[in-house]
Amino acid sequence: MPPDSSNPKPKLKLAVYWGAACGGCCVSVLDTHEKLLDIVAAADLVFWPIAMDIKYKDVEAMPDKSIDVTLFNGAIRNSENKHIAQLLRSKTKILVAYGSCAYMGGIPGLANFTDREGIFRRVYEESESTLNPDKVRPQTETMVKEGKLEIPEMFNDVYTLNQVVDVDYFIPGCPPQSERLIEVFTAIATGAELPPKGSVVGANEKTNCDECKRKKSDNKVIKKFYRPWEIQDDKETCFLEQGVICMGPATRGGCGVRCVSGNSPCRGCYGPPATASDPGAKMMSAIGTMIDADTPEEIDKIIDTIVDPAGLFYRFSLPSSILGRKII
């Protein structure tokens, strides 16, 4: 529990920042609802762009290691993300990669299936709604009569936070469950003994599949893969046994099996358990054994029923995977 006013312990200094993110992680902090009041009772929020007007120069002015905990969400996509990551690293005692993007690259990390040129070409030239006869592309520097304008440089690759700076802990999730955040925050605030550096916290050791209440058997024999809307889910049999790809067995528990409880297969946002370094590879390997075919042609036919396999198996983990990116 957060210390009350009688506790002489000084309040923690807390920062929340977003890199390449959708904003969901920041909302998950707000989703602590009334517990947010406990958090602010125990901690001063010194930097949180979504909620507070504090400038980068204010952060630059802070002494090194003066922030106790930074929850850094979002991937590293451009020079601004990287700069602030490095800045916050030097100002922070405990840097937490918060959410799947900071942890594994997340949804923005799927951009590693293409490259900067591919993205710019699509967005600034080819997209149906683009009118750009001069093929103008974003410039990091533009001279206007008031002076030089600068915008961050977009990188060719998307990186995870710990590919750019040293990270103390990882909290997975897209977004992390607010309950898990409260548990972690409470542990830090009460001075509980913290796990070893580099640990994944706010999540379980075992997989989502382990917690799942659906009926499981060895009957994983697949003739055709279905997307969830293509089948009449019986609401009780393992999704894989119904031909729907579920990432549950290759994904850490901690979310409370929320997607499957809502009759939707697990998408893998909590990342792999410690025993599976590359969940996309693990799951593809597992799925490969379930295909029920007698000929190579039949195997191809069945695999063709998996829509967007790269995006499916590596939805949250591409930059952190063994693949890292597509070689272009």
Place this chain on the structure above:
Amino acid sequence: MEEPRIGVYICHCGTNIAKMVDVEAVAAEVGKLPNVVLAKTYKYMCSDPGQELIIKDIRGHRLNRVIVAACSPRIHELTFRTAVEKAGINPYLFEMANIREQDSWVHTDRVEATAKAIDLVIAAIHRVRYHEPLAKRSVNVDPATLIIGGGISGMVAALEIANAGKKVYLIEKSDHLGGHVARFDLTFPHLSSAKQMIRPILQRVENHPNIDVFKKSVIKNVTGYIGNFKAVVENGVPDPLELTFGNIIAATGLKPFDPSKIEEYGYGKFPDVVTSMEFEEMLSAGKVMTRYGKEPRNIAIIHCVGSRSKKYHEYCSRTCCMVALKFVNQIRAGLPDCNIFEIYADMRAYGKGCEEFYAESTHRQIIFLMFDQQEKLPLIKEAERNDECNMLIELDEKLSGETVEIPADMVVLMVNMEAHEDVKEVVHAIGVSLCGNQFFIEKHPKLDPVATTTGGVYIVGTCQGPKDIPDSVAQARAAAARILATIAQGSVAVEVTTASVNEAMCCGCQTCIRVCPYSAVSYNEEKKSSEVNEVLCKGCGTCGSACPSGAISTKHFTDRQILAEIEGIMSMSYKEI
């Protein structure tokens, strides 16, 4: 983990490696790497002085990891594991880099081959640091043996084992022992009597105190593993008998090809077109006659029926050419005036005394006619009323290049020998694989021809592929010797590099259950976890790669070890991607 102290040895393999790989350069390069205490080259690492070198260095330099870069681990991994064990290191702390088969033998550029050798050794260096010591394991062997099939192979194996004082259960699905050989009249190439040969064997098997013969019986529900199998014998009695045994010999034989599938030969349509097995029975009975009870004046023998053909079976049945020559000798002896036509595709007369037998047979006034079975098969037609024979065989004679018509009162089809259809049930029961032609697959085609990949299961005789009596008997005796050796030992070493389940991480998805080819993985409902029976497990790694949670790993082939190997091999040449 103790700090690795790695010794690396690069083998010249005479000139096999050294002529294409600069072994000194490899040693110099890998010698610079962290944890590599020494890197040496030697002319023949597998020789006694080569092994001594390793043993001396382990003791002198306190090495705790050893790498030998030489030939394929299939050849000498065991040699070096034994050597390091002698020096007091666990044999699994050894790793082999194959720079011969995978490098010097297949490349022609010495510079690039040397670079590749360096990469392969670096991969081994990265891997070996993650190696863990593994303990040897063994299981006791039940001295009884189950033999499936009472043909010549099964009987010979049974006698060999029973004569050594060990129990044999011999299962035969028909009502008599002897298999195909019991139906033969004479054997090739000496034209000696098959019956005289097999009768004493039959009697000895039937009366042997150590052999229990089960006729009209099939084996069901085989469970267990090497040394400790269990099965049920089903033979119609209400209480099926349960047997326990330590080893299995499959001697299930084969069956003749059904030639009615080949339209040109009119088998089934012409009553005097008979198969070689049917003709064998006529000879046995001493009555070679047409359907109308007449002595045939013209007999044609057609070879390769269903053999060596893309349409039926691509393989050669191996024995039919010699059986055909045996037939012509028998026909000539019994019907001195009969015209005999040998219609062959190629004459295959390998085997002791067989070429001589062929040469002799050509003096029996036989007309040899060759056909090209890839092009056009001979066509059997009904003869006209005024022809002095029952049938005519139209044939493109290959050597003369002419189309000829051959008269025939009887045609003998030398049918292919093919696998039994019901072999799949036996296969499923005993866990042996089949080749594309549905014959059982041996463990190694050259070096381990009677064992299978399932420990304690052996294959002998024609269930492994067509063969003649001497080859079948040799296999039967070989399998018996192998089994007697394990019985004499009392226990047998089982695979150490097995899969194991981290029960704390298993989520019970059961992806692993069906993928195991050895039925070694099962699901424990109580623990909610999969389990690997380490005695059944062969360490193939299939369950480990199928496990999406990373809860199963195969000892000596962990993800960490394999990734380290990949990281090692990618660390030099492919740095820039």
